[in-house]
Amino acid sequence: KQEVTQIPAALSVPEGENLVLNCSFTDSAIYNLQWFRQDPGKGLTSLLLIQSSQREQTSGRLNASLDKSSGRSTLYIAASQPGDSATYLCAVSRNAGNMLTFGGGTRLMVKP
């Protein structure tokens, strides 16, 4: 059974810092991996999707990498801003349909 773990569970940094969020998964037979952002009490917004054949994806100040063989992904946020404060979730897709297995999330706070 696929298990997805995100470390740390919570992170507080001063504005302007570069930071890395980690995601690990137990079964390397994934089809893609996604990073989502969730604001308190709200739904999820997809940030980046990495296909299993890709190593990384970039969008603005965000860069996500994928190492399937080691079962790891990282989300790099450059020059963090208070508006980046949210919970970040990673999810991997299974081999049937489009079902996702989610990690528990990292709650990020960027202090002004």
Place this chain on the structure above:
Amino acid sequence: DGGITQSPKYLFRKEGQNVTLSCEQNLNHDAMYWYRQDPGQGLRLIYYSQIVNDFQKGDIAEGYSVSREKKESFPLTVTSAQKNPTAFYLCASSIGGKLTDTQYFGPGTRLTVL
């Protein structure tokens, strides 16, 4: 505006009552999903539907039921058989059921059992 709407935003229910959560999308998406999120945890899949009049159980379907009579709508009923229904419920949709199809999420419904 295209998107996914969930109603109500907050819902309170007495123990032993069934309650139905609404999910509507005007994105012309074929696939729709229901997830449950507990505090500090990730999302768990309850049910999903890849096409009208068809749906499949997810990882935690016990105590829940769904219907998919229209492409735009995928209501979730939380029955009295669900032992611990208090949670945040999220609906999502995607163009199809392919692995390359990004899922788009609604704003969620917070259900509290009194």
